[in-house]
Amino acid sequence: MPKATHFPEAGETESLLKLITNRGAIEFDHEREGAWIEVIRKMDEVYSDLLRYEVDLEHKNAELEEAQAFVTNVIESVSDILIVCDAKGLVQQVNSAFQHTLGRGVADIVGKNIADVIDDADNTRLVPLLKPRSASDVVDGELRFSSEGGSSDLFAINSSPRHDHRGRFIGVVLTGRPIGELRRAYEALHKAHHELQRAQRQLVEQEKMASLGRLVAGVAHELNNPISFVYGNIHTLMRYRTAIVAYLDAVHGKGKAGDLAVQRKSLRIDEILEDFGPLIEGTMEGAVRISEIVKNLRRLSFSKLGEVERVNIERLINTAVLWAVRTKQVRIDLQIEVEPELWISGNEGQLHQVIVNLVENAIDAMRGTELPRLVVSAVRKGSEILFRISDNGPGIDKDHISHIFEPFFTTKRVGEGTGLGLWISYGIVREHGGELSATNGADGGATFSFTLPVA
Ligand SMILES: Nc1ncnc2c1ncn2[C@@H]1O[C@H](COP(=O)(O)OP(=O)(O)OP(=O)(O)O)[C@@H](O)[C@H]1O
Ligand SMILES: [Mg+2]
Structure with a gap:
């Protein structure tokens, strides 16, 4: 700060005093002379106090400027956006990260209502962030700003209330960082997770179908054997029935007359009767096998514990x-x-x-x-x-x-x-x-x- 006035240095008033007393020694009596000396000493004291105050002031001022530069530097260096609003929501200060986000200069932002610089769709999200509340009550939210090129990225916002020395609510400080990238990554992850779950379900379903297929193939294979010999036996029995009917007709004289014994031989009645036992037994066995398999299948089809x-x-x-x-x-x-x-x-x-x-x-x-x-x-x-x-x-x-x-x-x-x-x-x-x-x-x-x- 340039010096506006010149105050005499400490020794200067002493010589000034001598000059006055020497020159006017004859006119002043001793008493008056003493009063003058007293006044001039006081002046000298005041001067040197003033001098000290000025030096102090200069020091304080320099410190203040330094502190302010430091705070400004810190605020400007943080990558988070910073907006200071008053109780009505008017913007009082912003940092360069926020100016950069909006693509506007500080003069274009400060003094405006915060509602004018956020995306219209986010107006309702702004209300809780500006609400008056106690000092410890930090509110979180999300906002998009209306920037030069349209709507900005999504920001995660913390709103801290400000109070004056009497504890009255005087506004908020909003800090925020973009989370659009994070959100997109999260959404991609979420989608991938869903895809994976779907693929897994599909795989389980496929596995289920495959094991069902194996089961059905197994059942078919197991049943095929007894069914084919039951089927074969029934065919043979049908052929035998024709022969037996013809023979019985002959016995009862309904068919063509002839020697019964010849008929019995040519129709192989004795072999048929002999075959009857094993045929019926085999058919029975086949039926038993089938019913056994079915019984097993029914047993394994339970999916519940039943009685506990x-x-x-x-x-x-x-x-x-x-x-x-x-x-x-x-x-x-x-x-x-x-x-x-x-x-x-x-x-x-x-x-x-x-x-x-x-x-x-x-x-x-x-x-x-x-x-x-x-x-x-x-x-x-x-x-x-x-x-x-x-x-x-x-x-x-x-x-x-x-x-x-x-x-x-x-x-x-x-x-x-x-x-x-x-x-x-x-x-x-x-x-x-x-x-x-x-x-x-x-x-x-x-x-x-x-x-x-x-x-
Ligand atoms: N203790 C064991 N030691 C060696 N092999 C075994 C043993 N237990 C089971 N196995 C094998 O596992 C196969 C399947 O057994 P599982 O009990 O499912 O059918 P199974 O005994 O062949 O027929 P089922 O039980 O229907 O009468 C058997 O055929 C056998 O090869
Ligand atoms: Mg077994």
Whole structure:
């Protein structure tokens, strides 16, 4: 700041004083002279105070200018937009990030109502941002501004209220950053996620259709055999019927007369009668096979648990294992390890079927094993019960292990297995909240295991 006035330096007033007293010594008496000296000393003091104040002021001013430059620099450097509004929504100050967003100079913005620079469609979003409220109440929102080239990108806005020293609401400070890019990325992600879900559903659907296809093909294959021999037998029986009718006509004298014995021979009546037994038996067997397959299919078509009850594991395992061992009529080294007083809630009949299936499979697998040994165990592991059925048979063939749970997969001879046992068991265990799995032991034998939640 340039100096406007010249104040005497500290020693200057002293010499001035001397000059006055020397020159006018004769005119002034001593008293007056003392008063003058006093006045001039005071003046000198005031001058030097003023001088000090001026220097101080200059310092303060320089500091203030520096602080202001610093604040301005900071505000201008932030990439977020900044808008200061008064209580009526009139713009008081903006930073260059906001000017840049609008493509307008500060003079073109300051003094305008904030509503005039935002996108018309966002007017309702502006209201809560300008609302008077307490100091700690920061409000979030989203706005688009009306810029030179149309509507701006979407901005995430924080609105902080301003208050004067008496605590009265005097406006808001809005800060914001563009989120259009983020929003677009999020939307793209959202879309991709949807696509993925749809593809997954489609895949599951395709897998379902494929396994349905396999099931239907299996059912067709299984039914084809007994149906074809029932069909063949019926054809033969129809041919036989014609011969028998002709012979009976001869017996009752309705047909052409002749030797009955010759007729009986030429119509092969005796062979026919002999064939009747096996034909009917075969047809019966075919019908039984068909009804068995249908029964199995109906059994596996349940998708619900049915009746749920409290099931005691010790009782379940003992009865199921004994049942399976008794029907298979074999001598095996049987070991049952079950913790007493374990309970689960489920359908006892279905769980019984699972254990029977697994034990029967193990017994079948150990047919060629010298000292067949079966271990069935159920132990509590936290909130679950782990079931294991282990045998010392040949184990599951490496190539088969991924197929054994498929419907109609069997390595047994026709009539010895339908290949539905494991598939049904898998479904039941899953309905009960578990997962049936199979592994081969390190020293041979197969182990089937699953866990179910404790009741
Ligand atoms: N403990 C086991 N050890 C070795 N292989 C096994 C064992 N259990 C099952 N398998 C294999 O899994 C196949 C499928 O078993 P699954 O119980 O589904 O049908 P299955 O026993 O052949 O016929 P079903 O049970 O309908 O009478 C069996 O044919 C057998 O090859
Ligand atoms: Mg089986």
